[in-house]
Amino acid sequence: xxxxxxxxxxxxxxxxxxxxxxxxxxxxxxxxxxxxxxxxxxxxxxxxxxxxxxxxxxxxxxxxxxxxxxxxxxxxxxxxxxxxx
Numbered sequence: 001x002x003x004x005x006x007x008x009x010x011x012x013x014x015x016x017x018x019x020x021x022x023x024x025x026x027x028x029x030x031x032x033x034x035x036x037x038x039x040x041x042x043x044x045x046x047x048x049x050x051x052x053x054x055x056x057x058x059x060x061x062x063x064x065x066x067x068x069x070x071x072x073x074x075x076x077x078x079x080x081x082x083x084x085x
Contacts, residue, residue: 010034013067037070
C-alpha cells in the first residue's frame with residue numbers, strides 16, 4: 001500500500017476505533033493507531049496462520065478492517081496497562 005493510502009486508511013481506521021472505544025486521541029494518533037494496529041494484527045494473524053494480508057496492495061477493505069480491529073486492540077491494551085479498563 002502506498003504511504004498516502006496507508007495514512008488515509010490508517011486515519012479512518014483509527015478514527016473509527018476512537019469512536020467505538022470512546023477515546024479522545026486526535027488526528028495524528030488516529031493515523032498512528034490505524035497503521036500500527038493493522039501491522040500488529042496482521043503480524044498476529046500471520047503467526048497463527050489464519051490470514052496473511054498483502055501490504056503491497058492498493059486500498060483494500062480488509063486493510064481497513066484489520067486496522068480498525070488492531071487499533072481497538074491497542075487502545076484496550078493501553079487502557080489495561082494504565083488501569084483504566
